[in-house]
Amino acid sequence: MDNNNKIGFIGAGIMGQGMVQNLLKAGHEVNVIANRNRRPIEELVALGAKEMMSLPDMASCCNSFILCLPSSQTAMSVCDVLFPLLLPETIIIDCTTNELVTVKELAKKAKAAKLRYVEAPLTGGQQQSRDAMLGAIVGCDVDDFAMVSNILRPCCAQIERLGELGMGATTKLISNFLALGTATLVVEAMKVANNLGVDWEKFYKLASQGSGHSMSLDRIAPKAITGTHDGYVFTIANTVKDMEYISALLKDQPDAAAITEVFLRIYKNAANDGMEEALLSARLKTK
Structure with missing residues (x-):
C-alpha cells in the first residue's frame, strides 16, 4: 500500500502494540520509540516498524502522530517536548484516556503552535487492539475527522466523532x-x-x-x-x-x-x- 502517512507512534505498550501491528499490516510507515519495556519495540521492529531514539528524531521524519500513553500527566509531558518540534498543520491523534482539563490544555497549546490536535480515546482492551476491534471516541474539528478516520481505520471496528475537543474525554x-x-x-x-x-x-x-x-x-x-x-x-x-x-x-x-x-x-x-x-x-x- 502506498500512502503518505509517516506515523510516529508514542506509547506502543499494552494497547499500542496491537495498533502498530495493524497499521503496519495496512501498509503505513510507522516509527516507534521505546520507554521502559523494550520487548514490544523489538517485536514491532521485526514486523517492519522503525525505531527512533528520540522525539526530535521522530519529529524530523513523521507527518502524523498517535499517542497512546498511560496517563494525562505523561501525555502532557510528552506533548510539551513534542509540540515545539512539529511543523504547522501536523496532526496529533491522542488515544490516551485523559482528564477533561488535560484535553483542553493540550488543545490550547496545539492551537498556539498551529497544530491539529485530535482526541481519540479508545474502547476495548488488549485483545481488541490485536484484533483491530477497538472503538475510537473522537473529539475534533469536523474538518479533521476524515483524516483521523483514515489513519485509525486499520485499528478500529468503530470510529465515531462525538463533537469538538473535550467530548472524547467526557x-x-x-x-x-x-x-x-x-x-x-x-x-x-x-x-x-x-x-x-x-x-x-x-x-x-x-x-x-x-x-x-x-x-x-x-x-x-x-x-x-x-x-x-x-x-x-x-x-x-x-x-x-x-x-x-x-x-x-x-x-x-x-x-x-x-x-x-x-x-x-x-x-x-x-x-x-x-x-x-x-x-x-x-x-x-x-x-
Whole structure:
C-alpha cells in the first residue's frame, strides 16, 4: 500500500502494540520509540516498524502522530517536548484516556503552535487492539475527522466523532464508569458468592442467562473458576487513576459521584495493600 502517512507512534505498550501491528499490516510507515519495556519495540521492529531514539528524531521524519500513553500527566509531558518540534498543520491523534482539563490544555497549546490536535480515546482492551476491534471516541474539528478516520481505520471496528475537543474525554470517562463499574460488581458478586458458599461455576452459568450477563463477567469468571485471575487486563493502579478522572468529571452528578467514591475507595484500599500493579480481577484471589 502506498500512502503518505509517516506515523510516529508514542506509547506502543499494552494497547499500542496491537495498533502498530495493524497499521503496519495496512501498509503505513510507522516509527516507534521505546520507554521502559523494550520487548514490544523489538517485536514491532521485526514486523517492519522503525525505531527512533528520540522525539526530535521522530519529529524530523513523521507527518502524523498517535499517542497512546498511560496517563494525562505523561501525555502532557510528552506533548510539551513534542509540540515545539512539529511543523504547522501536523496532526496529533491522542488515544490516551485523559482528564477533561488535560484535553483542553493540550488543545490550547496545539492551537498556539498551529497544530491539529485530535482526541481519540479508545474502547476495548488488549485483545481488541490485536484484533483491530477497538472503538475510537473522537473529539475534533469536523474538518479533521476524515483524516483521523483514515489513519485509525486499520485499528478500529468503530470510529465515531462525538463533537469538538473535550467530548472524547467526557464520553470515554463515562464509558469507563460503566465498564470499570461493571467489572467491579462482577468481582464483588463473585467474592460474595465464594464467602456464602455458592459454587462459582454454577453461579456463572446461571448469571449468564440473566441481565447480569456482561463482557466483564465473561472475561473474569471463567478464568477465576480455573484458579487464574488475569481475565480483566487492567491494573489496580490504572483503575485508581481512571476513577480519579471520573470523580472529577462527575463531581456535579450526585448519585454517580457517590457510586464513584465507593469504587475509588475499594481500589485505593487494594493499592495500599500492595496490589497496585495487580490486575483488577486479581482481587478474587483467596488468601
